[in-house]
Amino acid sequence: MTATRDRSPSLTQTQSVYQSLRDAILGVELRPGEAISERWLEGRLAASRTPVRSALVRLEGEGLVQRQGRGYVVTPIDIGEIEQAYVFRETIETTVVRLAAARADALDLSGIEPLILPEVRDTSSDEWFDIGIAFHVELARLAGNAFFVRAIDDVMTRIARGRWLEIWSTGGRERAFIEHERIVELVKAGDGEAAAAAIQSHVRHGRDRLLDALKTQRRGFAVRGFAVLDGTEAD
Missing domain, CATH: 1.20.120.530 (GntR ligand-binding domain-like)
Structure with missing residues (x-):
């Protein structure tokens, strides 16, 4: 896990979106159990759909988000x-x-x-x-x-x-x-x-x-x- 929240100018948009979303989840800015959609995240992060979708897939693999219907939910704390x-x-x-x-x-x-x-x-x-x-x-x-x-x-x-x-x-x-x-x-x-x-x-x-x-x-x-x-x- 990244030990710092600094952003490097060299980060691609995909990596930047992933890191921003990951930080928001780990710091419980996005609450456990909160529903999130690709479109909502596009607006929040000022990003296009492709990096948002890529970040969500990666975070799903880490157990931080789960699919729910046509969207996602921040994984509850278990x-x-x-x-x-x-x-x-x-x-x-x-x-x-x-x-x-x-x-x-x-x-x-x-x-x-x-x-x-x-x-x-x-x-x-x-x-x-x-x-x-x-x-x-x-x-x-x-x-x-x-x-x-x-x-x-x-x-x-x-x-x-x-x-x-x-x-x-x-x-x-x-x-x-x-x-x-x-x-x-x-x-x-x-x-x-x-x-x-x-x-x-x-x-x-x-x-x-x-x-x-x-x-x-x-x-x-x-x-x-x-x-x-x-x-x-x-x-």
């Missing part, structure tokens, strides 16, 4: 899917840090070290949202296996809109930052088992905070027009 995603994350990320620690002497940390600098503590919620995703993608990169990177990128996308709720807690962000620092320290030290225990604890803490927020505030989300499924509801 608590059951998020629970499954965290089980997957735990399995993948514990393996990632073990592999990374085993090659500690050869690691290129230039991608991950800026994400644990002290000034990161004072970033805005928007910035922390991107940094948190980038950290886990860069951590996967340290394992030296592109399949892990793609897997983490995908699963972080699947849970991103739920995470958007949890990041507004400063206490939660501070704890996550400290845990990020510790995980990198253990990987650098070559201690794969301790790193695996640390990432397991980190993933579980994040899961518990997120699921608690979704379950306790679900009625409030419905009032605001956010579709949050409890994991047992039919599509």
